[in-house]
Structures are given as structure tokens and as C-alpha cells.
Amino acid sequence: MAETGPEKAGPSTLALHADDELNVVTDVAPPLHLSTTFRYSNNPEDLIPWADTTEHHVDKRSHIYSRFTSPNSTRFETILSALLNGHALSYSSGLSALHAALVLFNPRHISVGEGYHGCHGVIALMSRLTGLEKLDINCPAEQLEAGDIVLLETPINPQGMAFNIEDYAKKAHSRGAYLIVDSTFAPPGLQDPFKWGADLVMHSGSKYFGGHSDVLCGVLATQRKEWYDKLLGDRLFLGSVMGSMESWLGVRSLRTLEVRVQRQSQNAERLVAWLDNAVDAQSPAADSDEAATQAAVHKIYHASLQKDDFSWLKKQMPNGFGPVFSIVMKEEDFARKLPSKLAFFHHATSLGGVETLIEWRTMTDAKIDRRLLRISVGLENWEDLKNDLVAAFRALLKEKK
Numbered sequence: 001m002a003e004t005g006p007e008k009a010g011p012s013t014l015a016l017h018a019d020d021e022l023n024v025v026t027d028v029a030p031p032l033h034l035s036t037t038f039r040y041s042n043n044p045e046d047l048i049p050w051a052d053t054t055e056h057h058v059d060k061r062s063h064i065y066s067r068f069t070s071p072n073s074t075r076f077e078t079i080l081s082a083l084l085n086g087h088a089l090s091y092s093s094g095l096s097a098l099h100a101a102l103v104l105f106n107p108r109h110i111s112v113g114e115g116y117h118g119c120h121g122v123i124a125l126m127s128r129l130t131g132l133e134k135l136d137i138n139c140p141a142e143q144l145e146a147g148d149i150v151l152l153e154t155p156i157n158p159q160g161m162a163f164n165i166e167d168y169a170k171k172a173h174s175r176g177a178y179l180i181v182d183s184t185f186a187p188p189g190l191q192d193p194f195k196w197g198a199d200l201v202m203h204s205g206s207k208y209f210g211g212h213s214d215v216l217c218g219v220l221a222t223q224r225k226e227w228y229d230k231l232l233g234d235r236l237f238l239g240s241v242m243g244s245m246e247s248w249l250g251v252r253s254l255r256t257l258e259v260r261v262q263r264q265s266q267n268a269e270r271l272v273a274w275l276d277n278a279v280d281a282q283s284p285a286a287d288s289d290e291a292a293t294q295a296a297v298h299k300i301y302h303a304s305l306q307k308d309d310f311s312w313l314k315k316q317m318p319n320g321f322g323p324v325f326s327i328v329m330k331e332e333d334f335a336r337k338l339p340s341k342l343a344f345f346h347h348a349t350s351l352g353g354v355e356t357l358i359e360w361r362t363m364t365d366a367k368i369d370r371r372l373l374r375i376s377v378g379l380e381n382w383e384d385l386k387n388d389l390v391a392a393f394r395a396l397l398k399e400k401k
């Protein structure tokens with residue numbers, strides 16, 4: 001649905017050129033516009049009072065006030081619309097995007113899995129206001145009513161395990177409900193939820209769209225123009241727009257989205273495969289890297305290990321399974337100490353940036369297994385990350401002796 005840019009260009013080209021029509025100066029790098037307000041036309045004949053227009057049509061080159069639209073966020077959304085195959089809108093955070101989606105649908109029920117705990121915070125807030133009720137993500141279809149929402153996070157936070165989008169779309173649609181896919185862990189280049197039946201696609205753009213751990217943003221995309229118009233109108237009053245500086249950084253980041261994400265995903269897959277083989281190795285030599293890994297690690301989670309699901313998974317995620325995975329350590333104390341023994345992993349929350357992060361997940365998630373560490377793989381050489389991890393496992397074991 002690339003409404004802008006060359007219709008047939010591939011995603012890497014669109015990331016660089018979908019916004020060409022918005023170039024009004026000769027700068028190759030797009031300018032940063034900080035103004036919140038924009039001059040009306042000097043020609044009185046051009047002035048149309050708000051009440052006299054039925055549809056507040058967005059002219060991408062002319063803006064009124066930045067709580068409605070602004071040059072940098074419009075440019076960011078133009079590129080995202082081409083990459084996401086839908087009409088994209090940006091928000092101040094991933095959670096404000098989810099909030100806007102729930103305001104749009106105002107459902108009676110939401111069928112949702114565990115996933116990112118913050119999304120449950122937004123659902124709780126809506127429940128307080130509207131009586132919205134939560135259903136399990138695998139509830140019988142009969143429990144869904146027309147207008148309800150199925151919110152599927154895939155791959156899921158923090159494990160990085162994937163779910164079959166097509167199955168959940170069929171279930172939702174069989175009851176007149178809608179499927180929202182939180183595709184934060186698999187941005188364009190890895191997964192296109194619309195292809196498998198999603199009605200609305202949501203992203204925390206703070207992750208891969210920003211990609212450098214310096215932008216807070218959320219994104220919604222839909223292929224229905226009427227929903228886009230409504231979301232745009234609602235956002236004017238929710239006020240949850242993305243800042244101009246963030247949008248400008250976001251455009252800078254989208255230029256390299258595909259290469260970043262696919263390389264990060266490749267790195268993760270290699271690291272996961274090595275760790276998983278080590279954990280499963282039969283009688284590894286004493287003092288080998290595999291023996292140290294087995295002594296420290298209980299289990300690894302990642303979509304690349306879902307071999308029984310490959311018949312649908314390789315179709316839905318043909319270019320890789322995402323850069324985030326989790327490891328469950330043998331002991332809680334190992335999980336607490338591992339980050340402090342690593343050289344190339346920052347111990348921090350969030351994910352999706354070019355630098356590798358590890359988080360003892362219990363630091364921000366009250367319900368998670370305290371032995372679990374979430375890893376967001378960056379652009380380092382994967383062997384360096386592997387060697388760093390093995391050295392840290394050895395240090396933990398030595399300390400325990």
C-alpha cells in the first residue's frame with residue numbers, strides 16, 4: 001500500500017526514498033523542524049475555516065499545529081506506511097499507541113496472552129474506565145463477541161517465542177472480533193502481520209524503529225483508511241504525538257532498518273544455536289565451553305528453537321526469528337550476577353538497539369521467573385558475544401566453588 005514513493009521498489013529502497021516527495025529544500029539529510037505552529041497561507045482565498053471542511057484532510061506539506069501533524073513526524077510516518085504496508089501513525093510511546101488502539105475499538109473483551117507487562121497496565125487502565133474484560137489468548141472462540149479484540153504479541157516478550165498469526169486472525173474473524181498484532185519484536189523485514197490477517201499492527205518504535213536506544217515512540221498501522229482517519233482525529237485530543245526531535249532521529253534510523261534488524265536477528269540465531277547445542281551436548285569434555293554452559297544454564301527460549309512450528313513459522317518469519325531471546329539460569333543467584341561479569345552486554349532494560357543488552361528481567365517485571373535473563377542482540381560480532389557469555393559462566397561457577 002505504498003501510497004508514496006516508487007510503488008514497486010523494495011523495502012530497503014523505500015526506507016531511503018518513500019519520503020522523497022516531502023523534500024522541500026536541497027538538503028540530502030532531512031532538516032529538523034522544531035516549530036509547534038505553522039503560518040497559514042497569506043492568500044485569504046486559501047483559508048478554509050475548520051467547520052467548513054468535512055474531512056480534515058492531511059496535506060503532508062502544510063501543517064497547522066504539531067499536536068495534529070508536523071513535518072518530521074509526517075516524514076517518519078510516510079516511510080513507515082511504505083514499510084508496514086498500511087497507513088501508519090506515530091505516537092509518543094508504544095503504550096500510548098496501544099491506548100489509542102483501545103480507544104478506537106472500545107471493546108468489551110480483550111483476549112490477550114502474558115507478553116509485555118506494560119500492555120497489561122494499559123488494559124487495566126481501560127478496564128477501570130470502561131469495564132473492559134480480559135480473556136485468555138487461547139480462550140474458546142465462543143467467548144469472543146463482535147467488536148472484541150484479540151491482542152497477539154509475537155514474538156512474545158521476554159522469551160522471543162512466536163505464535164501463528166493466521167490462526168488467531170481466523171479465530172477473531174470467525175466471531176466478528178479484530179486482531180491487533182504487537183509486532184515490536186519483528187519489525188518489517190522479519191514479519192508482515194497484515195499478510196496473515198492482522199487488522200491493526202502495533203509497534204513500540206522505541207525498539208527497532210529507533211534502533212539506537214535514544215527514541216521513545218509507538219506506531220499503529222492499518223490498511224483501512226477509515227480507521228486511520230479516526231485514529232488521526234483521536235490523536236489530536238489524546239495529545240500523544242511523537243516529538244519532532246524523536247521523529248527526526250526516527251527517520252535517520254529507518255534508513256538502516258532492514259540491515260540492522262536482519263543482521264541482529266542472524267547474530268541472535270547463531271548465538272542461540274550455539275548455546276542450545278551446548279546445553280544439549282552429551283557428556284561434554286570437562287572444562288569445555290559446553291560443560292561450563294551446561295553447568296550454568298537451564299533453558300533457552302527463542303523462536304528459532306520452535307522446530308515443530310517451522311511449517312508455518314518459516315512462512316510468517318522468512319528472514320529470521322528476531323534478535324531477542326531469553327535464558328533461564330540454573331539458579332536465581334547466577335541470573336543476578338551474570339550481567340556484572342559481561343564486557344559486551346549492557347545490563348539495562350529495553351531492546352532493539354545496535355548495542356547488545358541483557359536484563360535480569362525481574363528488575364522490571366514483577367511476575368517473571370527470577371532465573372530469567374532477557375538478551376537483545378545487537379551488531380557486535382556474535383562470536384565475541386558467545387565468548388563473553390562463556391567467560392561469564394566460568395566466572396560464576398568459579399565463584400560458587
Ligand SMILES: Cc1ncc(COP(=O)(O)O)c(C=O)c1O
Pocket residue numbers: 093094095096116118119153157182184185203204205206207216217218350
Ligand atoms: C512487546 C512490547 N510492546 C509494547 C511495549 C511498550 O513500548 P514503549 O516502551 O515504547 O511504550 C514494549 C516495551 O518494551 C514491548 O516490548
